[in-house]
Amino acid sequence: MLNKKSFSWELYNESPIVGIVRGVSMDVMRDVAKAYLKAGLHTIEITMNTSAATEIISNLRNEFQSLNVGAGTVCNMEDYNRAVEAGAQFIVTPIIDEEVIKTAVAQEVPIFPGAYSPTEIYRAWHLGASAVKIFPATQLGVQFIKDISAPLNNIKLLPTGGVSLENIKSFFEAGAVGVGMGSSLFDKKLMEKRDFEGLADHFEKVRMEVKES
Numbered sequence: 524m525l526n527k528k529s530f531s532w533e534l535y536n537e538s539p540i541v542g543i544v545r546g547v548s549m550d551v552m553r554d555v556a557k558a559y560l561k562a563g564l565h566t567i568e569i570t571m572n573t574s575a576a577t578e579i580i581s582n583l584r585n586e587f588q589s590l591n592v593g594a595g596t597v598c599n600m601e602d603y604n605r606a607v608e609a610g611a612q613f614i615v616t617p618i619i620d621e622e623v624i625k626t627a628v629a630q631e632v633p634i635f636p637g638a639y640s641p642t643e644i645y646r647a648w649h650l651g652a653s654a655v656k657i658f659p660a661t662q663l664g665v666q667f668i669k670d671i672s673a674p675l676n677n678i679k680l681l682p683t684g685g686v687s688l689e690n691i692k693s694f695f696e697a698g699a700v701g702v703g704m705g706s707s708l709f710d711k712k713l714m715e716k717r718d719f720e721g722l723a724d725h726f727e728k729v730r731m732e733v734k735e736s
Contacts, residue, residue: 528584530591530612530633534565538730539701541615541635541681542708543595545570549579551714556587558719562726568595568615568703571602577609584610593633597623607632615703617658619643624650635681635703639663641671644678654679654700661685665693672698688725692732704729 542559544552544567552569559567569579571594583592593613594606603623606614607630614627617637627634628651636647637658647655657663657671660682668682682694683703694702708729713722 528588528612529631530593531565532633534589535591535701538564538566538733540564540566540708540729540733541593541683541701541703542567543570543615543683543703543705544568544573544709545596545705546573547579547709547714549575549582551717552579552583553586554717554719555709555714555722556583556590558723559726560587560589561723563730564726565589566591566593566613568593568613570594570596571598571606572596577605580606580609580611584612599623600626603627613653615656617656619647619650621650624652627651637683641675644671644680645675648675648678652679654681656703657682658703659684660694665690665697668694668697668699688729688732691729692735695733702733 569576580592591612594611595615597603597606597614597616600622613633615635619636624634624636633653635654635656636652637656638644638647644655657680661684679700681701682699686702686704687707710725
């Protein structure tokens with residue numbers, strides 16, 4: 524297991540965006556991470572269904588000390604153990620797996636489990652989630668976050684899916700404590716062109732929307 528430098532809530536709270544990376548190679552990831560930090564973002568999630576995910580997590584941990592590096596699409600204990608051994612500082616799941624959540628809580632690894640209905644959201648929080656990933660938020664939208672936040676106002680919500688530069692501010696105004704962003708944050712065209720300066724500018728625009736909310 525790598526040096527267990529724990530997740531920095533301070534860095535996360537500066538820019539409460541979890542960038543979700545799926546299917547990106549390490550050589551591209553290195554430049555993406557530099558652009559990410561340059562723009563003032565700090566929390567990045569490598570999905571476990573990315574080729575060489577554990578290697579990428581380990582490399583990012585070693586090379587970028589001011590990055591919170593986590594593992595996403597963790598669906599079972601096998602994924603969880605591989606992610607933590609690789610040095611993942613936080614865990615994100617698309618579903619509720621009680622064993623995974625309880626293990627993360629016991630090992631003091633922040634965990635953001637995916638939930639959809641009010642019952643699932645409450646259950647995930649009750650099991651000890653650091654925040655509950657509302658997934659997929661695409662179908663539910665900002666109004667759902669507002670509606671959920673009224674009766675379940677003590678639960679930290681992290682909508683993921685469907686969050687974009689255009690609507691990110693409204694999710695925070697509705698009561699979200701953070702958001703997860705994938706393809707809308709990691710612009711495919713800019714990455715294909717290796718335009719990492721353009722990517723950093725895009726990251727910065729997204730971050731400023733949160734700062735102003």
